[in-house]
Amino acid sequence: MAQSAWSRIKHSEAANGLALVSPTAIYAILLLAAPLLTIFAFSFFKDGYLTVIREVTLENYIAVWSDPIFRSILLRSLIVAGLVTLATVALAFPVAYFLSFKLRPERKSLWLFLITIPFWTSYLIRVFLWKVILGYNGVINSGLKSLGLIGDGRLIEDPIQMLNTVGAITVTLAHAYAPFAILPIFVALEKIDRSLLEAGQDLGESKAMTFLRVTLPLAMPGVVAAVLIVFIPTIGDYVTPELIGGGKLPMVANMIQAQLLPLDNKPMGSAIAISAMAVVALISLGFVAMNRRYLRGAK
Amino acid sequence: MIDVKPAPRNVIAAKVPLDQRKTMIEFQDVHKYYGDYHALRGITATIREGEFFSLLGPSGCGKTTLLRTIAGFEGISSGAVLIDGNSMENVPANKRPTNMVFQSYAIFPHLTVAQNVGFGLRRDPRSKAEKDKLVEESLEMVGLKGYGARAAHALSGGQRQRVALARALILKPKVLLLDEPLSALDKKIREQMQVELIKLQREVGITFVLVTHDQEEALVMSDRIAVMFEGEIAQLADPETLYRRPNSRRVADFIGVMNFLPARVLGEGNGHIQLDVPGLGPLDVTEEQASAAPNGGEAAVGFRPETLTLLYDGQTPLDREAPGTIDEVVYYGDMTYYDVKLDGVEKPVRISMRNVFGRPVLDVGTRTRVAWSPGALVLFR
Amino acid sequence: MKLPSLRIYALAYLLFLYAPILLLPIFAFNDGTIIAFPLKGFTLEWFGQMFANDTLRRAVGNSLIIAGSTAVFATVLGIFAARAGSRFRFPGKGPIMGLIMLPLVLPEIMVGGSLLLVLLSVGIELSVFTVILGHVLIATPYTIAILNTAFSSLDVSLEEAAYDLGEGKWSTFRLITLPLVLPGIISSMLIAFTISLDEFIIAFFLAGNEPTLPTYIFSQLRFPKQIPMIMALGTCLVALSIILLTIAEYFRRRGIAKTGGKDTGGFL
Numbered sequence: 001m002a003q004s005a006w007s008r009i010k011h012s013e014a015a016n017g018l019a020l021v022s023p024t025a026i027y028a029i030l031l032l033a034a035p036l037l038t039i040f041a042f043s044f045f046k047d048g049y050l051t052v053i054r055e056v057t058l059e060n061y062i063a064v065w066s067d068p069i070f071r072s073i074l075l076r077s078l079i080v081a082g083l084v085t086l087a088t089v090a091l092a093f094p095v096a097y098f099l100s101f102k103l104r105p106e107r108k109s110l111w112l113f114l115i116t117i118p119f120w121t122s123y124l125i126r127v128f129l130w131k132v133i134l135g136y137n138g139v140i141n142s143g144l145k146s147l148g149l150i151g152d153g154r155l156i157e158d159p160i161q162m163l164n165t166v167g168a169i170t171v172t173l174a175h176a177y178a179p180f181a182i183l184p185i186f187v188a189l190e191k192i193d194r195s196l197l198e199a200g201q202d203l204g205e206s207k208a209m210t211f212l213r214v215t216l217p218l219a220m221p222g223v224v225a226a227v228l229i230v231f232i233p234t235i236g237d238y239v240t241p242e243l244i245g246g247g248k249l250p251m252v253a254n255m256i257q258a259q260l261l262p263l264d265n266k267p268m269g270s271a272i273a274i275s276a277m278a279v280v281a282l283i284s285l286g287f288v289a290m291n292r293r294y295l296r297g298a299k
Numbered sequence: 300m301i302d303v304k305p306a307p308r309n310v311i312a313a314k315v316p317l318d319q320r321k322t323m324i325e326f327q328d329v330h331k332y333y334g335d336y337h338a339l340r341g342i343t344a345t346i347r348e349g350e351f352f353s354l355l356g357p358s359g360c361g362k363t364t365l366l367r368t369i370a371g372f373e374g375i376s377s378g379a380v381l382i383d384g385n386s387m388e389n390v391p392a393n394k395r396p397t398n399m400v401f402q403s404y405a406i407f408p409h410l411t412v413a414q415n416v417g418f419g420l421r422r423d424p425r426s427k428a429e430k431d432k433l434v435e436e437s438l439e440m441v442g443l444k445g446y447g448a449r450a451a452h453a454l455s456g457g458q459r460q461r462v463a464l465a466r467a468l469i470l471k472p473k474v475l476l477l478d479e480p481l482s483a484l485d486k487k488i489r490e491q492m493q494v495e496l497i498k499l500q501r502e503v504g505i506t507f508v509l510v511t512h513d514q515e516e517a518l519v520m521s522d523r524i525a526v527m528f529e530g531e532i533a534q535l536a537d538p539e540t541l542y543r544r545p546n547s548r549r550v551a552d553f554i555g556v557m558n559f560l561p562a563r564v565l566g567e568g569n570g571h572i573q574l575d576v577p578g579l580g581p582l583d584v585t586e587e588q589a590s591a592a593p594n595g596g597e598a599a600v601g602f603r604p605e606t607l608t609l610l611y612d613g614q615t616p617l618d619r620e621a622p623g624t625i626d627e628v629v630y631y632g633d634m635t636y637y638d639v640k641l642d643g644v645e646k647p648v649r650i651s652m653r654n655v656f657g658r659p660v661l662d663v664g665t666r667t668r669v670a671w672s673p674g675a676l677v678l679f680r
Numbered sequence: 681m682k683l684p685s686l687r688i689y690a691l692a693y694l695l696f697l698y699a700p701i702l703l704l705p706i707f708a709f710n711d712g713t714i715i716a717f718p719l720k721g722f723t724l725e726w727f728g729q730m731f732a733n734d735t736l737r738r739a740v741g742n743s744l745i746i747a748g749s750t751a752v753f754a755t756v757l758g759i760f761a762a763r764a765g766s767r768f769r770f771p772g773k774g775p776i777m778g779l780i781m782l783p784l785v786l787p788e789i790m791v792g793g794s795l796l797l798v799l800l801s802v803g804i805e806l807s808v809f810t811v812i813l814g815h816v817l818i819a820t821p822y823t824i825a826i827l828n829t830a831f832s833s834l835d836v837s838l839e840e841a842a843y844d845l846g847e848g849k850w851s852t853f854r855l856i857t858l859p860l861v862l863p864g865i866i867s868s869m870l871i872a873f874t875i876s877l878d879e880f881i882i883a884f885f886l887a888g889n890e891p892t893l894p895t896y897i898f899s900q901l902r903f904p905k906q907i908p909m910i911m912a913l914g915t916c917l918v919a920l921s922i923i924l925l926t927i928a929e930y931f932r933r934r935g936i937a938k939t940g941g942k943d944t945g946g947f948l
Contacts, residue, residue: 001769014829016768017768017770018771021770021773021776022760024758025776027778028782029779031816032783032817033779035791036799094686094693098689102687115694116925120871120921121878122918124880128897128901128914132703132715133700138716139703142717204717229785233785235787236786236789242764256793260796266797273794277790372840393847393848397844398844401840405841523814
């Protein structure tokens, strides 16, 4: 057996790969997988005052699902997340298309950089700024006022009430997650072989039909990724309902937080979290299944 | 014309004929498995000192794997690889007396040209001045004198190739390994580099082992060529033998163009074989012309396009002639290729004719006579 | 689908993305306690208030410790995972990498909430350290994404060539691999730093009584009097983020140029 050291290294590729990934993997298992499993386990425990009684029960889930407040909050979260997803993806697609098809390659990274900058800057401050913009005495209302559009007998009687509405929450979240939607669609569009589009037109299709029959189906994996990457985190958003909804329009995350911190009912909080995540997972899987024909062979 | 003699190119070493030189690399029944995949199937061969040796074959034939077993990047499953008489078992790539020119050249992009060339001298005990001189000499050898201070990533493809050569040769390896070194270059530079590589190899006298899928490149550059298919060496010979006497239809097909006509063996004896070939008639070949490797299936004779000649009106053949009709004409400028259907044969044979001044290019459909000679045939059976 | 209309749309979209941020400096320098038009006049008062605030100073200190540690640890973990992911095949690679990258899509409330539960039941006291634990978890997927590009644009034969020229495994890494991926590593650290500096939810759950910049800001948003100062603070934060990101982008591009690769765009 002639085995050089280098080849032995190569031969145990699996062992080497596992050894190399293990610090990161162990970290993720200890601090991500284990806590998620804990939350799952807690959701079946009983809450005793200041302690948790380790006794398996479905009580929490029954309580959660029979609670009309939970159901309406979940429904509101789903509607908001759905609206946000629809808005971000629909608004982002033309931008991604512009970036991928209409820009010279050397300009692309500049545009991408510009689009990602707001995404990396303080989320909290961006959300708060929307409060400033939409407030009763906010930028929009005070702007309209100083233009003389608000007041008795003017175009608008009173300052517009925008805060504390689902619409305001939606706009804020849509703004916050916009770059999330652009990037996956852009990546999918970049992967499209440009000669396919020429082939489409060469085979007698108009530009619009080529877009519908070639570009759009090929971009679908990116659209699906964009939908998931916006939908899942938005449904768990805490800051926006708190600041823009004024705490009067809570979403799931606010409910989880309330149970875990001020109310200190960990099993109930866990059950809410697991329930919400289960619903999100079901919807996501359903969505992926619906688009399976686009996703097949996407990789 | 049929007489086959290896023509060694290496001028320095040519004083000693190839088969009398000492063995530099020896493969002893080398096998290599990747899981279930049998990549090398019992390679046994020797490469001589100072030889320009090529591993030629289609992609996936195992030629690169074999090269990498010499370098030590690839272990072997059984058998042995010896370099200069020493077993390479348990000798890692960084301790072997070999250096490699990579297909991508692997020029370190963050270093200058001189730092690249001198990379392997880091552990060398000599003084910095001596090393610098060595680097300068190496650069001069590959025609890059004065390029030392340049950034490596600013070089052209041809220049990268030269840096890679200088970097590998500066360590004076016993064997230089070249993994498709010319495949990334365009045609003109490639042909120029072929000539330069031959000259360089003569100058340094080091054993070169080249991997290539380009049969022309292998023919031009090598002392000997191993043609590989599916992890096995199909034929190991000097370029002329390989071209004139391929030992199988597969090798014949891979190297240049060869026409095949089905043949019937009538009888043999006294070192001769009597054949009947439709289109050519009955003929005799010597046993030397018969291919050594068993081919299975039906016997066939093969001949290269340039061993046939179209006869113009009034010309008489040197040996024999056969009538036919021109089926297709392909004009190449210096050459014209004619596909001719010999009378009584459905499949046309390809004939190449040099476009000598005054000789007209014939039209499709022209009746013609083809001059041929039994001595130029190869019999596959 | 006319060309200019698409470009105008894209520019309008960019403006929409930046509009709120552009308001920050306007009101940070506005001499008025209410955030509203018309503007009153120029002042540096809010910045002065900001620098005089003790709690804020403590929050900045905490945030810098957390972000710095997160940058280092997330990048180290990212190097391991990216190297393993881009060079090796191993059993369970899909699930393992999936778990590591999960925080990219998982709502942060899940990460923060579940970690809080475990830390409390194990009896670890909440502190700056526990925030670091959480931030490393969410920053690592981003560092992996950046380092993956750095590692996969590195030609394997470069390392083989160094080995072939007599270097050992470690010196090959030191002389070839490290210098070539260094820009990627710096870029990854800057991104992890930025993520940690801006992160709110996890810090909110795991910091206990220690303020960080975002949790401090959140606590002050209730008091209208503090808003102008928060605007000033936000201006500084956003400016810092942009500077860090620009440096990160510079190193990312330099890394690509160094290894002779082609720029395929953004961080992800």
